[in-house]
Amino acid sequence: MGFGRDLRNSHEGLLKLQDWELKLLETVKRFMTLRVKSDKEYAALLLSMTQQTEKQEAADYISTVSKSWSQVIRQTEALGRVMRSHADDLNSGPLHRLATLIRDKQQVKKSYQSLHQQLESHNHKVTRSDLEKLKSTYRQLSREANNAKEKYREALTKGREAERARERYDKVTGKLHNLHNQYVLAVCGARTQQEEHRQHSAPDLLDALQRMQEDMTLALRSILQEYSEISSLLTDDIVKVHQEISVAVQQIDPLAEYQQFIDAYRSPETPETSVEFDTSLLEETDNLPANDILWNTLTAETLQAMSSSATAELTLTQQNLRTKEALADDLDAKIQTSQQNAERTSDCVLLLSQKLSLLELRHTVQSLRSSEARLASQKALLDTKMAAAATSPPPPPPPPALPYEDDARSVGSTDKTKERTSRFDTLRHSLAGMIRSPKGMLGSSSSQFFDVIPTERPLADQEWYHGAIPRTEAQELLRQQGDFLVRESHGKPGEYVLSVFSDEQRRHFIIQYADSQYRFEGTGFGTIPQLIEHHFSSKQVITKKSGVVLLNPVVKDKKWILNHEDVSLGDLLGKGNFGEVFKGTLQRDKTPVAVKTCKEDLPPELKIRFLSEARILKQYDHPNIVKLIGVCTQRQPIYIVMELVPGGDFLSFLRKKKDELKTKQLIRFSVDAAAGMAYLESKNCIHRDLAARNCLVGEGSVLKISDFGMSRQEDDGIYSSSGLKQIPIKWTAPEALNYGRYSSESDVWSYGILLWETFSLGVCPYPGMTNQQAREQVEKGYRMACPQRCPEEVYKVMQRCWQYNPEDRPKFSELQRDLSTIKKK
Numbered sequence: 001m002g003f004g005r006d007l008r009n010s011h012e013g014l015l016k017l018q019d020w021e022l023k024l025l026e027t028v029k030r031f032m033t034l035r036v037k038s039d040k041e042y043a044a045l046l047l048s049m050t051q052q053t054e055k056q057e058a059a060d061y062i063s064t065v066s067k068s069w070s071q072v073i074r075q076t077e078a079l080g081r082v083m084r085s086h087a088d089d090l091n092s093g094p095l096h097r098l099a100t101l102i103r104d105k106q107q108v109k110k111s112y113q114s115l116h117q118q119l120e121s122h123n124h125k126v127t128r129s130d131l132e133k134l135k136s137t138y139r140q141l142s143r144e145a146n147n148a149k150e151k152y153r154e155a156l157t158k159g160r161e162a163e164r165a166r167e168r169y170d171k172v173t174g175k176l177h178n179l180h181n182q183y184v185l186a187v188c189g190a191r192t193q194q195e196e197h198r199q200h201s202a203p204d205l206l207d208a209l210q211r212m213q214e215d216m217t218l219a220l221r222s223i224l225q226e227y228s229e230i231s232s233l234l235t236d237d238i239v240k241v242h243q244e245i246s247v248a249v250q251q252i253d254p255l256a257e258y259q260q261f262i263d264a265y266r267s268p269e270t271p272e273t274s275v276e277f278d279t280s281l282l283e284e285t286d287n288l289p290a291n292d293i294l295w296n297t298l299t300a301e302t303l304q305a306m307s308s309s310a311t312a313e314l315t316l317t318q319q320n321l322r323t324k325e326a327l328a329d330d331l332d333a334k335i336q337t338s339q340q341n342a343e344r345t346s347d348c349v350l351l352l353s354q355k356l357s358l359l360e361l362r363h364t365v366q367s368l369r370s371s372e373a374r375l376a377s378q379k380a381l382l383d384t385k386m387a388a389a390a391t392s393p394p395p396p397p398p399p400p401a402l403p404y405e406d407d408a409r410s411v412g413s414t415d416k417t418k419e420r421t422s423r424f425d426t427l428r429h430s431l432a433g434m435i436r437s438p439k440g441m442l443g444s445s446s447s448q449f450f451d452v453i454p455t456e457r458p459l460a461d462q463e464w465y466h467g468a469i470p471r472t473e474a475q476e477l478l479r480q481q482g483d484f485l486v487r488e489s490h491g492k493p494g495e496y497v498l499s500v501f502s503d504e505q506r507r508h509f510i511i512q513y514a515d516s517q518y519r520f521e522g523t524g525f526g527t528i529p530q531l532i533e534h535h536f537s538s539k540q541v542i543t544k545k546s547g548v549v550l551l552n553p554v555v556k557d558k559k560w561i562l563n564h565e566d567v568s569l570g571d572l573l574g575k576g577n578f579g580e581v582f583k584g585t586l587q588r589d590k591t592p593v594a595v596k597t598c599k600e601d602l603p604p605e606l607k608i609r610f611l612s613e614a615r616i617l618k619q620y621d622h623p624n625i626v627k628l629i630g631v632c633t634q635r636q637p638i639y640i641v642m643e644l645v646p647g648g649d650f651l652s653f654l655r656k657k658k659d660e661l662k663t664k665q666l667i668r669f670s671v672d673a674a675a676g677m678a679y680l681e682s683k684n685c686i687h688r689d690l691a692a693r694n695c696l697v698g699e700g701s702v703l704k705i706s707d708f709g710m711s712r713q714e715d716d717g718i719y720s721s722s723g724l725k726q727i728p729i730k731w732t733a734p735e736a737l738n739y740g741r742y743s744s745e746s747d748v749w750s751y752g753i754l755l756w757e758t759f760s761l762g763v764c765p766y767p768g769m770t771n772q773q774a775r776e777q778v779e780k781g782y783r784m785a786c787p788q789r790c791p792e793e794v795y796k797v798m799q800r801c802w803q804y805n806p807e808d809r810p811k812f813s814e815l816q817r818d819l820s821t822i823k824k825k
Helices: 011-052 064-158 162-231 236-250 259-264 300-341 345-389 405-410 413-436 471-477 528-538 604-617 650-656 663-682 734-739 744-759 771-779 792-801 812-824
Strands: 483-488 496-502 505-510 512-514 517-519 567-575 580-586 592-597 628-632 639-643 695-697 703-705 718-720 741-743
Touching: 011 064, 011 162, 064 162, 064 236, 064 734, 300 345, 300 528, 471 483, 471 496, 471 505, 471 604, 517 528, 567 592, 604 628, 604 639, 650 695, 650 744, 663 703, 663 744, 663 812, 734 741, 734 744, 734 771, 741 744, 744 792, 744 812, 792 812
Parallel strands: none
Antiparallel strands: 483 496, 496 505, 512 517, 567 580, 580 592, 592 639, 628 639, 695 703, 718 741
């Protein structure tokens, strides 16, 4: 059984079958789209729950209850990330493949219709049309031959012109006989053609169609299998999350709950050391004690800093040690398993590199253990001294022993104070330098703080303060352990956030403000720069629970950063999607600019979209692309400052100047737009909203591409989206509307609409049609007619832009070249 054998006369039925299957695939696609949306919303809800959970004040001992609860929160957050990852995988995997399958199935239907029509047409021509023509000629020649025969007989009877009549008779008879032979051959060929069509051509086409249908059914099955695997709530990662939560709950042990508390408050023991203090150093000093830290007004400040630095560095070392130990154990286990399963010599050779890695890991672990022991001994010594001195203020240092009483009386109190202050400052700066120096006593790896974070400048002038940038952009700037920056909260203007990269995560800490002090959970400071300086220089953790330490300030990109005071606003130019647009002036050189503002009460996600235009424009420099001058994000409202393009938007320009514009000028505008889009195409930038309203007319009537609010930059030049919110239907390519698939090819379709707008002098595309009507007509093959002012060559360019298949459309570089050639004519 099969198409070729059983469905030879079922062409209409096959077309209905394909239509039904396409509708089914569209239903599956809509279902998957909704599943992706629901999974994303569920993931967002889980993450929001974990972020809104009230933070518990960290205890100074480890509680099994709080530890287990923290694990539950972390695993819930992990579940949210898993669900978001699954939604992304569904969108980029099964949903994307399904969209491609639908497109391919549509193409199969079109190809089958075309091939079937060609086959039937050829068969009809050979078996009917050609034979009918020969039969008609055959009858005509038969009549002529009979007439010639009669005339020849009459000539023989009359005895005149018999020879000429015979010649005519022979000539007509020859034609008839030759045509008879042709007809015989044609009948033979038609019979063979009919048999071939019935036995091979038609069945082969139907069998090929069946194979394609079966392949697509197999593809759909694999898509649904992948959907089933990704969307399953029994996947390993989700099961693991719930297992971790279960394990965390089981670890709550009433008998062990207070053991850590007891250990934390047990009296510390003095660590033994094999290195002895060189007492000869004390021979020329004033009674300095051996093996004992001095606690007085000269050393109190630096001892506090040294204690904090030792604690932070020991914590980091221990975390690194545990990580390396885990890696070494895992690698050792893998090597053991591989050795047991090794069957060939080559397998053993391949293990050598792993064994070398294990050797290096073991060496690193041993070095870290040595560092841990060294730092622990130093910390223990500092802790012992600080604990003993915690009950009383530091005493003054003993006075110097002078040889004569008169000499002591001769030194004035002012001179003594100056000498004490000088000695105190010298010692404090010396010890502070040791703490900050990479070669200092505690071996800190940070650079000197006072060279990076000057505190005398206000917050807005600090290089690590990035203003009101979005959370997502801040996270992209944090790339390695200890990177940090400070920003203003998008959701709550006036609230400041410290963003840090720690342990492969981006962490965000709200800077608390109360009683005129800024703090995280410890000491308060009068300004945010002082707070950040304290944590950076001392390496004191931000919170005990997080263990986060500041290592590397992320410096803002000064090239694009402007202060609000650098720009003065002038007349209102119009209103955008996010706020108002003003004419402005740069104070530094009085350059006229356009300033886009963002409403302060917009949701954070819209503010992120507002700034995305600036992020894209930072990368581009082309005469037909509007230029970015800078952004003002130091406070609300946010500004995007761009070059002022005096001619305004292209659509209004066309409508106002329609009586003045010549065809050559319109072609020049078209070339400018193609040049700008060719540049974007080379940068893998997809504009997604190319239209006359989003182009600007500059000096010298130069056209510039603008409004990159919907733009995306993708490595592969393809962007997938779902939903039709805020999509310009009449300007958008069919594959983008149907499958959410945007590319430079879909921008080419929009460019064709822009050309039509240009030569119709600002008429709205598909006049008289609603968005839905226009979309339906385009799917049926309708394309807009040539505008009255449009040259035929330009209209042919439009038609090439409106090819249904994206791969059949020209590149922007080709459009620029072809239109430049037309302009020269």
